[in-house]
Amino acid sequence: METLEIFEEFSLYLKEMKSQGKKIIAFISHDNIPEELIDAAGFIPLRLIFAGNDELMDASHDYLPPSTCAFAQTCIGLFALKPRHFNFLDLVDYFIVSNHCVSDICASEVICKYFNIPRLNFYISYMRNPNSEKYFRLEVSNFRKNLEEIRNGPISDDMIIESIKKYNEFRKVIKDINNLDIKGSIKLKLMQKAFLFGPNILPELRDFIASNENSISNNSKSIDLLLTGCSIFMNDTLIDLIEEGGGNIVFFDTWIGYNYYSQQFKESTYNHVKNPIDLLASRYINNAYSDHSVPNFLENRITHIEEIYRNYEAKTGKRLGIINHIIKFCDHMSLMSSFFKNNLQEKGIKVLNVERDYSRANRGQLSTRIEAYLEMIQSE
Amino acid sequence: MKNFIGIDIGSLATKIVLINDGKLLDHKTERSTYDFKRVGHNLFDDILSQHQLERKDVFVMSTGYGRNTIDIADDRVTEITAHARGAQYFFPDAASVIDIGGQDSKAIVMSKKSGSVIDFQMNDKCAAGTGRFLEVMAHALEVPIDQFGILALQSNKPASISSTCTVFAESEVISLFARGASKQDIASGIHKSIARRVAGMAKRIGVCPKLVFCGGVAKNDAVKKYLEDELGFEIIRPEYPQLTGAIGAAIIAEDKNKE
Helix, strand or coil: CCHHHHHHHHHHHHHHHCCCCCCCCECCCCCCCHHHHHHHHHCCCECCECCCCCCHHHHHHHHCCCCCHHHHHHHHHHHHHHHHHHHHHHCCCCEEECCHHHHHHHHHHHHHCCCCCCCEEEEEEEEHHHHHHHHHHHHHHHHHHHHHHHHCCCCCCHHHHHHHHHHHHHHHHHHHHHHHCHHHHHHHHHHHHHHHHHHHHHHHHHHHHHHHHCCCCCCCEEEEEEEEEEECCCCCCCHHHHHHHHHEEEEECCCHHHHHHHCCCHHHHHHHHCCHHHHHHHHHHCCCCCCEEECCHHHHHHHHCCCCCCHHHHHCCCCCCEEEEEEEECCHHHHHHHHHHHHHHHHHCEEEEEEEEECCCCCCCHHHHHHHHHHHHHHC | CEEEEEEEECCCCCEEEEEEEEEEEEEEEEEEECHHHHHHHHHHHHHHHCCCCCCHEEEEEEECCCCCCCCCEEECCCCCHHHHHHHHCCCCCCCCCEEECCEEEEEEEEEECCCCCCEEEEECCCCCCHHHHHHHHHHHCCCCHHHHHHCCCCCCCCCCCCCCCHHHHHHHHHHHHHHCCCCEEEEHHHHHHHHHHHHHHHHHHCCCCCCEEHHHHHCCCHHHHHHHHHHHCCCCCCCCHHHHHHHHHHHHHCCCCCC
16 A cells, blocks of 8 residues: 555544544654553544655744654644645644654644644653662553543543553564565655554454465575664665665664564563552653663664574574665754664674655665675675 | 777766777867867767768777767766776876866776776865866966966965865955956966875775876866875876877777776
8 A cells, every 4th residue: 555545534434533533743852752551541642753845844943953763844834734644733732742862842832833733741751770660660550540531430440451452462463574575765664554543453463474474585686684763664775775775674773663562571470469559650651662762872882782682583594684774954863873883893793874855856876885885785 | 890989978077988909099179168069070070071080980898977968879878987097008007096077086906916997086066176176266266277387386385275165265266366466376276175085086096106187177286286195195197198188098998808
């Protein structure tokens, strides 16, 4: 299904949900937003996972300077312009302001203020220690209370546990999709659709996995790649450039991908949980790979990538290229990109740092870098 | 197949070479203009007719900005890989390359063992650090571009150009000249500025000797000298610095046909 068709289907879906009285809660932040609570409240979580273009970025410049994160610019531009396929943004009832990064905070605050959308706050500590877990637990409890106020009724522990089970199963299915031996662009499109619709499309996802789990991709000539860094969002042509250049992404080490589904609970955990808020809070402290995991985020990331690389090499006998995707001007990813690349290259793992915004003019430059990198891997 | 053509379609100039059994037989260069396909076709037709060759007698490898668009190519390779191979054609023990073209610059590091590319860095988003920077400044000072490097080397006291943007640097140059700085000193400052920028990019990937300096700007002795000052070692220039990409493409085509 083409991306625009997915948007149309999603728009109809949201309108249907709205007509049933469900609230739409939108957010930009990638990690640690407890969407299970939103679901338990009977509301619809809407994660903004849409790539931009020149028009959307330009439209944001009334609110943010151009030298800011292109993804943040895009999110603002979507609300400013409301292009035809994004009319569903008119249905958003609340917007979560969270601090995944400074750009998230700024863009979320701009959207709430200038587009008159009530805000819900959910802030996260940058440290990973017992005190930050307590703080996170407090934020989760407060978030529950806020949702109960909107709902005008309690959200029972049983309702939360049911949602946790549902989303846990959903994460397992996303993992299975990521592990299928199919073309990367097909895998990505399905994961993106899954992130939009959530567990509601579990049957469709399971059907797809069942019909593809024994498939062997015909991409023997393409270079296998791991994508890390920023996600490839919906309607972004980067993956097409990669595939046109002869690459195939076999593993998505991004928020649309591993970062999300790695946060699973064991069934034994939630079958015996007394307080589901404690369970949601525990996911925070156990999420060692999250961007909010100072100190040692860079070291953890390098160790993680090296492990995947060595396992892949041992299992398949093939080299795995690493593409570190950085959306300008992501301080978080770009400031660490040189250290990330140098550290891995010292271990004999070749990395391509791809830094870009959503401008159309970038296409030729991106394709040259990607193709040159693939030529480099091929010549090894 | 014995005849291999490499065609490097750059944003400013299109270069074509004819190689036979590893030897450079002929080369041509022309400004790309907006219609680089037509320029490429014309150069191709000229070189075929001058050597009494037909289309079926040659294998064509394209590289550069227009590599995917030119329809006469049998295969394509990026300018990164092409320049690395081209540098090794002239200097088999080349370990790195700096290429400064009309609208981009690049640094490439090769394996000393195998000669294959192991890292690269490109600047194709900003005119500073490219031939365009020199063109704009030469025009501002009303100096012919082929005299600009010679003028720069006459200076004993290079002016400091602090702007990193070509547009703002042009204003700075005009202002310096208005305040009485000599053309030689300003020219020297400009050349140092481009060298500093490109060397900074090159050092990030660990360029080392033997470093081959190619591209149209490699013909400029002042840029070469200041690059050497920045890098701390001597760099070498091939006989045809502007053809490295096209030669590399042709040699890669020949290598592939032998396999």
